[in-house]
Every structure is written in structure tokens, then in C-alpha cells.
Amino acid sequence: MKPLFLTASIAALVLAACAPANEAPAGDAASGEEAGAEGTVSPESAPLPVDLGSPVFEETADDYTIRAVVDSRIAAFQPALAEDLMTAAKSRLEAFKADAIADGTAARERSAATGEENWFRPYSMEIRFTPSAQADDVIGIEQFSMVDTGGAHPNYILTGLVHERGDEYPISLxxxxxxxxxxxxxxxxxxxxxxxxxxxxxxHRQNVPAEVEEILGSDAEAASKFGQNFTLAPSTEAGKFGGITVLFSPYDAGPYAEGSYEITVPAAELSGKLTPAWEGRFGGEPDLPAENPK
Known part of the structure; x- marks a missing residue:
């Protein structure tokens, strides 16, 4: 069994953000931490290009692969927030790792005792934090959590977070x-x-309104059950948010094959529905990328 650890210093990341473009970020070189005499860092397991400069944790062994990535823009916004997100992700990954080791061990023992084929396949889990929008002292974050335990397909969950700089707790709806x-x-x-x-x-298209009504319920229920899982949308107007984006994971609003939904309520429709502290934070139109169903 050969565990693999890849870590990046968030403090070094923030310093690197100020370095000239032709300089390598501090701490980029050979940051692998070996666990045990056989620990190695292999090129194929290194961070993907999109992760370069981002705080990354990864560990691979016979029974599992676990990975966490916090986007570098979150660390630049507030290093302590990035640290907290990474710590929370590692805690979940460690629990998943323990389950994978237990299931793998049980499957091998059963196979040895019965002569049956070992059903176990390595588990994998990834947690990724990406900013959706930032204006002044507030940042919206989308958390993507993927789990694969050898079933028909991997499963993933989208979670929205909104943080104000200096506050450790997410902002509620x-x-x-x-x-x-x-x-x-x-x-x-x-x-x-x-x-x-x-x-x-x-x-199918004609049945959609009734389907949504059945899933989300009344207007108030739609807000309380699903609208709480929200982040913020970027705006065409500088310094503003373009709307509230509600995240629906697979199965939330339809079958798995239908994918996930990221539904944005534009700033114009939020006017008159916001608290005094937030009314002035929204404006312009949502500045969203083309839809890319996961």
C-alpha cells in the first residue's frame, strides 16, 4: 500500500499571488509529504493544471483516493476562510477513508474465507470549493462533493456558501x-x-410545471426547502451581485440523468424582497457562463 499526500501552503499561496507572472509560486516545488518508507509522489497524481497555485490535499492508497481543492481566489479573499474550508473537507475525507479501508478489508476477508470474487473496488471522493462571485467584503462559494463507491455511477452534491470577510459562519438566507x-x-x-x-x-415539456410544483411545493416551501442552498451570481455592474443562485444536485429536481441545476434569481426580481442590509448589494444583470450540465 503506497499512500500519497499532496499539500500546498495557503500562506505561501497568498504571497505567490503577488509575485511576478514569470516567477514560480512559493512552495510549489516538491511539496509532497511521504507517509511511510514507501510513500511517493507520482506525476499522474499531481494537481491538474486548473489547480496550480490552489491549496490541494490528495491521498491515494489501495482502497481509496481522496482529494480536496480550495480555489486560490478564496485564499486571496481571506486565508483563514480557505484554511477552515480545507480543514472541514479533510475531516469528511478522513471519515470516508476509514469507511473505504473497512469495506475493502471486509471484502478481502470474505473473499479469502469463501473463495468468492472480491467485490470491492477502490472508493474515491473529491471536495472542491470554487468562488461564484465576490463584491467588496462578501464572497459566494460553490462546493462540489463527488463520491464513487463502485456503483452504477458516481454521485455528487452541490452546496452553496456565502461568507462575509471576518465572519467564520456562512450568511443565512x-x-x-x-x-x-x-x-x-x-x-x-x-x-x-x-x-x-x-x-x-x-x-415531457408540458408536464414540467406540475413536476416542479410537486417537487418544490408552495412558494414559501420552495424558498425554505431548496432556496436555502444558495450562493451569489456575478453581475454586469461592478461591485454588485447579479442575483442569487440556488443549487440543485442530481435527484433534487429530477432523475440523475437530468443532471444538476444552478438556478439564478436575477437582481431585478429580488428588488423589494431583500433585507435593508442587502438591498444595495445587488444590481445589474447576472453575468453567467453558458450552461454546462454536470
Whole structure:
């Protein structure tokens, strides 16, 4: 068994962000920590290009692969927040690792005792934090968590986070929105539009409104059940947020094959529905990339 560890110093990352483009980030060279005499860092397990300069943790062994990535822009916004996210991710990964080792050991013991084929296949889990938008002292973050335990397909969950600089706790929806029913109505409307675009035929498309009503419930229920899983959308207006983006993981709003949804309620529709502290933080139009179903 050959464990692999890849780590990057968040403090070094913040310093590197100020370095000239032609200089290598501090701490980039050979940062692997060997666990045991046989520990190695292999090129094929190194961070992907999109992760260069980001705090990365990765460990690979016979029974599992676990990985966490915190985008460098989060570390630049607030190093302590990036550290907290990485620590929380590692805690979840360690629990997953223990389950993988236990299941792998049990499967091998059963195979040795019965002569049956060993059913176990290595487990994998990845947790990734990416900023969705930032304005002044507030940042929106999307957390992507993927798990593969050898089933028909991997599963993943999208989680939204909103943090104010200096506050260790995420901002709640109630701190942002006052008119929950109005917010929920807009959320349902835009989910219907998104699901209709993915509908495979006219009959399915006609059934989408009823399907959304059944899944999300009343306007108030849509806000309280699903609207709480939110992050912030970038805006065409500098210094503003373009809307609230609600994240639906696979199975939340349809079958797995339908994928996930990231539904944005635009700033214009949030007007009059926000708390006084947040009314001035929204403006312009959502400046979103083209849809890329996961």
C-alpha cells in the first residue's frame, strides 16, 4: 500500500499571488509529504493544471483516493476562510477513508474465507470549493462533493456558501431575503424554464410545471426547502451581485440523468424582497457562463 499526500501552503499561496507572472509560486516545488518508507509522489497524481497555485490535499492508497481543492481566489479573499474550508473537507475525507479501508478489508476477508470474487473496488471522493462571485467584503462559494463507491455511477452534491470577510459562519438566507414567498415564486419560475429546455419531448415539456410544483411545493416551501442552498451570481455592474443562485444536485429536481441545476434569481426580481442590509448589494444583470450540465 503506497499512500500519497499532496499539500500546498495557503500562506505561501497568498504571497505567490503577488509575485511576478514569470516567477514560480512559493512552495510549489516538491511539496509532497511521504507517509511511510514507501510513500511517493507520482506525476499522474499531481494537481491538474486548473489547480496550480490552489491549496490541494490528495491521498491515494489501495482502497481509496481522496482529494480536496480550495480555489486560490478564496485564499486571496481571506486565508483563514480557505484554511477552515480545507480543514472541514479533510475531516469528511478522513471519515470516508476509514469507511473505504473497512469495506475493502471486509471484502478481502470474505473473499479469502469463501473463495468468492472480491467485490470491492477502490472508493474515491473529491471536495472542491470554487468562488461564484465576490463584491467588496462578501464572497459566494460553490462546493462540489463527488463520491464513487463502485456503483452504477458516481454521485455528487452541490452546496452553496456565502461568507462575509471576518465572519467564520456562512450568511443565512434569512439575513438576505425578507419576502420568502416572492423569492420562492421566482425560483420556481426559473426552474421550470431550465427544466423545459432539457425536456426530451413536448409531452415531457408540458408536464414540467406540475413536476416542479410537486417537487418544490408552495412558494414559501420552495424558498425554505431548496432556496436555502444558495450562493451569489456575478453581475454586469461592478461591485454588485447579479442575483442569487440556488443549487440543485442530481435527484433534487429530477432523475440523475437530468443532471444538476444552478438556478439564478436575477437582481431585478429580488428588488423589494431583500433585507435593508442587502438591498444595495445587488444590481445589474447576472453575468453567467453558458450552461454546462454536470
Amino acid at each position: 434569512e439575513a438576505v431575503v425578507t419576502d420568502m414567498s416572492g423569492y420562492g415564486a421566482s425560483l420556481k419560475k426559473h426552474l421550470i424554464e431550465a427544466k423545459s429546455e432539457r425536456a426530451y419531448d413536448d409531452t
